[in-house]
Amino acid sequence: MDAATRQFVRQRARCRCEYCGLHEDQSPLASLHVEHIRPKKHNGTDDTDNLALACIDCNLHKGSNVAGYDPKTGQLTELFSPRRHQWDEHFERRGPVIAGKTAIGRTTVDVLQLNAEERVQLRILSTR
Numbered sequence: 764m765d766a767a768t769r770q771f772v773r774q775r776a777r778c779r780c781e782y783c784g785l786h787e788d789q790s791p792l793a794s795l796h797v798e799h800i801r802p803k804k805h806n807g808t809d810d811t812d813n814l815a816l817a818c819i820d821c822n823l824h825k826g827s828n829v830a831g832y833d834p835k836t837g838q839l840t841e842l843f844s845p846r847r848h849q850w851d852e853h854f855e856r857r858g859p860v861i862a863g864k865t866a867i868g869r870t871t872v873d874v875l876q877l878n879a880e881e882r883v884q885l886r887i888l889s890t891r
Contacts, residue, residue, distance in 0.1 A: 764797065764809050772797045776816035781845035782825070783861060783877050785818045789889040792819050800844050802827040815845040820882055824875040831874035833866040843871040859886035 773795070778787040780795055787795050798817040801807035804827045817825070825842065833840045843853055853868035854861050861877045863869030872878060 764814075768809065768811060768814070769797050771811060772814045772816050775811075776845075779816065780818040780821055781815040781850075782817055782821040782843065782871065782875055783882065784850075785821075785885070786889070789885065790818050791885075795819075796822045798822045798825065800846060801829060805829060812846050820879070821875050821877075828874055831870045833870045834873050835869055836866065838866065840866045840870040842874060843867050859883045 773787075776795075778795070779785065780790075785795075795816045795818055797814050798821075799807040799809075800813050800815050807813050828842060830839055830841050832838065843850075848867065853863065853865045853871070855864055856862075860883060861872055863872040876882070
């Protein structure tokens with residue numbers, strides 16, 4: 764993947780994780796990662812429609828997952844896709860906590876561990 768593609772993805776996301784919303788300036792590693800929404804392992808490409816900007820925590824927890832089990836229903840459910848889904852339709856912020864409003868949202872919150880204690884604390888600190 765070339766530098767121009769990485770820069771395009773970063774600008775499109777406004778330097779924010781497309782899963783949890785963490786701004787690059789607030790990231791413990793000071794930079795966010797360009798990640799494959801559909802991993803290469805599952806025949807994903809480097810096309811910009813398959814790329815998202817992700818913080819280290821979202822990227823590591825997502826890994827090569829494309830689905831998970833909805834904690835409410837137990838049903839296998841696809842994960843949130845920043846290119847196909849609207850964030851506000853699937854998630855809502857409750858202070859520093861991100862709540863899933865749909866099966867996709869709940870599953871993504873669970874798989875990506877969006878509300879792990881250290882992540883919630885980082886959101887609290889970043890609003891000060």
